Amino acid sequence: MSDVAHVAQELLVAASMLIGTFFMIVTGVGLIRFPDVFCRMHAAGKAGTIGISLLILAPTLFFLDREPFVSVRGVLAIVFQALTTPGATYLLAHACYVRRYPLHDRTQLDELKEWLPTVSDEEFGRE
Amino acid sequence: MVARGLAAQSALVSVWLAFVTEVCLLALFGTAALCLYRIVIGPRAADRAIAFDTLSSVIVGMVCLLTILWESTLYFDAVWILTLVGFLGSAAIARYLARGRLFR
Numbered sequence: 029m030s031d032v033a034h035v036a037q038e039l040l041v042a043a044s045m046l047i048g049t050f051f052m053i054v055t056g057v058g059l060i061r062f063p064d065v066f067c068r069m070h071a072a073g074k075a076g077t078i079g080i081s082l083l084i085l086a087p088t089l090f091f092l093d094r095e096p097f098v099s100v101r102g103v104l105a106i107v108f109q110a111l112t113t114p115g116a117t118y119l120l121a122h123a124c125y126v127r128r129y130p131l132h133d134r135t136q137l138d139e140l141k142e143w144l145p146t147v148s149d150e151e152f153g154r155e
Numbered sequence: 156m157v158a159r160g161l162a163a164q165s166a167l168v169s170v171w172l173a174f175v176t177e178v179c180l181l182a183l184f185g186t187a188a189l190c191l192y193r194i195v196i197g198p199r200a201a202d203r204a205i206a207f208d209t210l211s212s213v214i215v216g217m218v219c220l221l222t223i224l225w226e227s228t229l230y231f232d233a234v235w236i237l238t239l240v241g242f243l244g245s246a247a248i249a250r251y252l253a254r255g256r257l258f259r
Binding site: 065 | 193245
């Protein structure tokens with residue numbers, strides 16, 4: 029591998045690491061600052077997915093010329109993560125809405141109200 | 156310098172890349188602290204579940220950065236195994252919250 033290509037590879041690795049870390053920090057700050065559970069899931073589901081994908085991309089690029097099988101595993105991990113993190117977030121949000129977790133005070137519109145039956149805590153215990 | 160402390164001695168990874176990796180690692184430690192704070196104060200169970208999901212993502216990111224820093228592919232299997240296990244955990248917690256039980 030030539031010198032220029034090596035430097036370009038390291039630059040790509042550093043860029044994906046830095047951008048991914050930035051998105052993970054944004055996710056953490058969103059988890060602390062957002063008012064209700066659905067807003068927090070918005071932070072964790074979107075910024076978290078892109079952040080962790082970029083962070084896995086960094087070693088995938090780093091080992092690209094030395095150990096290609098590791099890079100294959102990295103691509104698989106990115107695909108898994110991009111498929112499963114939004115799915116898990118959706119499942120949790122669905123469960124929260126069904127169990128009537130409180131919405132934020134300034135919520136303007138609740139379109140799901142007439143479509144999705146909810147269960148209060150008293151009814152839930154009875155089964 | 157910190158860079159020579161954590162990085163492997165026979166350096167295929169250059170000094171500035173090791174430095175960038177360590178800065179990112181420190182930032183991820185801060186993010187993990189934020190997630191732990193949300194787990195402690197989270198008003199209800201779903202807040203803790205979503206914070207734990209993010210925490211597992213942060214740990215996967217740390218493993219990726221240490222893979223670069225130590226130039227070792229030993230721990231890279233942990234990345235996609237943690238991905239799958241984290242999804243199973245979140246799905247199980249969501250199902251338990253919605254129905255009150257895991258299996259029919």
